[in-house]
Amino acid sequence: EVQLVESGGGVVRPGGSLRLSCSASGFTFDDYGMSWVRQPPGKRLEWVSGINWNGGSTGYADSVKGRFTISRDNAKNSLYLQMNSLRAEDTALYHCAKNRGIAAAGYFDYWGQGTLVTVSS
């Protein structure tokens, strides 16, 4: 059974940093691209970032480019999102998602329950 479990969310002040983690199991992690998708309270889903199977290709939404960094550790079956210079508009539930193929982009066949990030002074 595929499982994606996010952690690392919390309350942070504007300008602060957080590192989200996603622990994956139930599939061969390094055969698939992975992504982060967020959902602000009551709003639509927003793709944040994606990474291909070996970390050699990444992509970011314009709203987070230069502030967020996606990475993965295939030996640990883990996905990460380093978030710096956080803003109030980054407040959201952050989901880890498994891409259908090896690429950094595509659609998502499994999702985690999410970890909540709140940016507030």
Next chain:
Amino acid sequence: EIVMTQSPATLSVSPGERATLSCRASQSVSSNLAWYQQKPGQAPGLLIYGASTRATGIPARFSGSGSGTEFTLTISSLQSEDFAVYYCQQYNNWPPLTFGGGTKVEIK
């Protein structure tokens, strides 16, 4: 950026009736479109990919159609467990990948 627009925002349907949800792309996405279902307090789940291919385990009452800029998700006979929010997502052009604003299917 490709903008995805879903309509209607809310659809009131009686159990057993047919529901038709629309998704429009601001430019062609070919057939690179997915549909997801999200129930309250849950993560989204994949329903359809490639505009018309049902994901593993998805009942036949769910069907997708369309290509280019116009897409439709049809639920042929609504069951109680189908009342949820439905999102479309294009994966033809990136970055960014983009989602529609969602259609909430509620009980009439």
